[in-house]
């Protein structure tokens with residue numbers, strides 16, 4: 001029996017159920033264990049109560065206490081610093097990593113009137129929206145996907161920006177009014193990807209997770225997360241990142257785009273490197289972004 005720990009939110013249980021069903025299809029018995037995290041109970045802004053790590057620490061504690069055997073995280077919510085004793089046993093194939101707009105009256109970003117009120121809790125999204133110069137006003141919001149979309153349907157906001165992957169997993173893609181091009185809106189590092197965490201010495205679980213692994217996704221998110229980790233050491237500005245394995249003339253190459261929000265706008269750079277060294281690529285692009293600061 002594999003005990004899979006999950007937060008209670010609709011998105012977390014949807015993601016956990018997808019992974020549980022994949023493991024069951026491989027012949028494993030899986031039980032879902034519901035865990036409440038600080039981030040689920042406390043409605044204060046995430047930055048004030050400890051950052052995105054508040055959603056994962058209770059799950060990690062339960063792993064280390066042997067109360068659960070695996071935890072399914074949205075990779076973008078998982079801190080980049082590794083935790084002793086735990087490892088990402090599998091990173092499955094990624095969903096569409098892009099952000100989307102859910103706007104009133106089917107509007108796209110370009111169709112929103114000046115002064116339109118757009119909700120997002122992420123400094124990364126706000127910085128990139130501002131940089132477009134559309135005269136849109138960003139306002140901070142929190143809460144689950146249902147709550148955020150209802151701010152638009154109730155007429156309190158003109159639009160919200162959300163991750164496409166979350167809406168896809170919740171079966172709510174029909175409400176998307178525009179999928180945002182990464183040229184305008186680079187997603188968060190790891191967005192759209194799941195990370196399945198387990199104890200580093202749990203050989204039985206590691207073997208069970210191995211078939212769920214997608215090597216191209218791991219390479220891409222490793223570069224993105226390294227870019228963020230290197231930038232975190234040097235600044236606190238909002239970061240967007242997206243890596244892709246593309247077929248080059250001499251075989252596969254890893255391309256990485258990065259965006260760094262600053263007082264005077266958003267800096268964007270890209271670089272490529274060999275697929276077998278995503279860490280060096282992430283570091284190099286981060287340092288280049290910092291140099292131009």
Ligand SMILES: NCc1[nH]cc(CCC(=O)O)c1CC(=O)O
Nearest residue numbers: 074077162163165166191192193
């Ligand atoms: N910050 C919350 C969060 N964490 C992961 C997702 C979406 C799913 C994903 O990116 O894998 C979301 C919602 C959102 O940003 O719209």
